[in-house]
Amino acid sequence: MYLMEEKLMNKSKNLFKYVFFSAMIAIVLQLVPVNDYFAYLKPNFLLLMNLGWIIFMPHKFGVMFGALNGLIFDFISGVPIGINMISFTLLSAMVIYLSGWLSYFSLNQRTVFIFSVVVLFELLVSTFYLSIEIPIDIAHIFLISITSLVVWPLIDIWIGRVCKVNKI
Numbered sequence: 379m380y381l382m383e384e385k386l387m388n389k390s391k392n393l394f395k396y397v398f399f400s401a402m403i404a405i406v407l408q409l410v411p412v413n414d415y416f417a418y419l420k421p422n423f424l425l426l427m428n429l430g431w432i433i434f435m436p437h438k439f440g441v442m443f444g445a446l447n448g449l450i451f452d453f454i455s456g457v458p459i460g461i462n463m464i465s466f467t468l469l470s471a472m473v474i475y476l477s478g479w480l481s482y483f484s485l486n487q488r489t490v491f492i493f494s495v496v497v498l499f500e501l502l503v504s505t506f507y508l509s510i511e512i513p514i515d516i517a518h519i520f521l522i523s524i525t526s527l528v529v530w531p532l533i534d535i536w537i538g539r540v541c542k543v544n545k546i
Contacts, residue, residue: 393438396540400427401447408454418518421526424451425466425499429492430537432470436477444470461506469499489530496526 404423412420428447431439448466452459473480473495480488500519507514 392544393435396544397431397439400431400537401450403427405450405454408451418515418521419525421522421529422451422496422499423529424454425469425496426492426526426530426533428466428470429473429495430533432473433477433480433488433534434537434541436474440474441467441471457507457512458510461503465499465502465506468502469495485531485534488534489527492530492534493523493527496523 401424404427407423408420410420424447428444432443444466445463448463449459451462451466455462480491483491497519500522504514504516504519
């Protein structure tokens with residue numbers, strides 16, 4: 379009995395380490411300064427990391443995980459607090475709701491799904507920006523979505539392997 383509990387605690391510690399490590403990398407990549415032209419090509423790394431963990435482990439990471447990541451993104455991006463938190467929370471709930479199907483999707487299908495989720499996220503955030511009279515650029519929405527489409531397979535493969543190797 380004690381050995382089983384110890385194994386579960388080790389898996390939880392390993393999972394925490396991987397999630398923390400991936401969050402730190404996502405935050406650093408999100409904060410890397412780029413010039414104005416490349417800012418339109420920079421995917422939302424924190425959103426992609428959030429969605430990746432929720433897709434692969436919906437029983438461990440839920441809406442609160444999404445809300446926390448959204449709040450972190452609000453702080454690091456300098457936008458009014460709550461805009462990204464609400465958006466991350468809504469999209470996390472949608473992904474959790476669809477997680478039964480997503481577990482059967484191939485990498486290509488998940489990539490197309492993530493593309494549509496990122497477009498939805500950017501439209502949602504842009505709607506909030508417009509409601510408080512912050513100007514937006516429509517091209518920004520699709521360029522971020524396209525770069526997320528390119529970056530997502532790397533995140534998907536890494537999180538999938540972490541879960542598989544550690545039998546989490």
